[in-house]
Amino acid sequence: MSVPADRKYAQTHEWFKADGQTVTIGITQFAADELTDITYVELPQAGQEVAAGTSCGEIESVKATAELLCAVSGVVSEVNPRLADEPELVNHDPFGEGWMIRVQASDLGPLSKLMDAAAYGKMINE
Numbered sequence: 243m244s245v246p247a248d249r250k251y252a253q254t255h256e257w258f259k260a261d262g263q264t265v266t267i268g269i270t271q272f273a274a275d276e277l278t279d280i281t282y283v284e285l286p287q288a289g290q291e292v293a294a295g296t297s298c299g300e301i302e303s304v305k306a307t308a309e310l311l312c313a314v315s316g317v318v319s320e321v322n323p324r325l326a327d328e329p330e331l332v333n334h335d336p337f338g339e340g341w342m343i344r345v346q347a348s349d350l351g352p353l354s355k356l357m358d359a360a361a362y363g364k365m366i367n368e
Contacts, residue, residue: 244271245270245271245359245362245363245366246337246359247358247359247360249337249359250313250353250356250357250358251270251356251357251358251359251361251362252311252313252356252357253357253365254309254311255269255270255272255273255276256268256269256270256273256310256311256312256313257269257270257336257337258313258314258353258356260347260350260353263316263346263347263350264319264344264345264346264347265313265314265316265344265345265347265350265353266341266343266344267298267310267312267313267341267342267343267344267345268332268336268337268340268341268342269301269308269310269332269336269340269342270336270337270362270366271336271337272366273308273336274332274333274336274340275333276305277301277303277305277306277308277333278303278304278305278333279303279304279305279330279333280301280302280303280329280330280332280333281302281303281304281329282301282302282329283299283300283301283302283325283326283329283332283342284299284300284301284302285298285299285310285321285322285325285342285343286298286299286318286321286343287318287321288318288319288320288321289317289318290317290318291315291316291317291318292312292314292315292316292317292318292345293312293315294312294313294314294315294352295311295312295313296311296312297309297310297311297312298310298311298312298318298343298345299342299343301332310342310343312345313352313353313356314345314347314348314349314350314352314353315347315348315349315352316345316346316347316348316349317345317346318343318344318345318346319344319345319346320343320344321342321343321344322340322341322342322343324339325340325342
């Protein structure tokens with residue numbers, strides 16, 4: 243399984259890609275595969291504040307419901323509009339078209355505590 247090197251990874255299988263102060267958040271291919279067929283994604287509204295270490299959404303599948311955890315604090319600047327009608331995008335392209343939210347982060351510091359692609363790849367292959 244390919245793990246993009248341009249982002250950071252949480253042990254809970256979220257990915258975080260920073261572009262300046264904007265952080266795009268989604269779940270990894272490993273998480274999408276574990277959940278199987280994703281049927282619904284509940285995300286915060288643009289303008290809503292999120293806090294590092296807290297849930298900022300839910301992903302429902304035929305198998306389970308999982309929380310989307312946020313590693314940074316800030317304000318949601320954008321929500322992927324396609325996921326309302328096409329939640330299966332998360333299964334098909336979790337690192338691309340299946341992104342979930344973008345957060346205007348107040349502090350990027352917490353990202354430095356997350357895993358890089360090599361460490362995440364090692365974790366999921368153990």
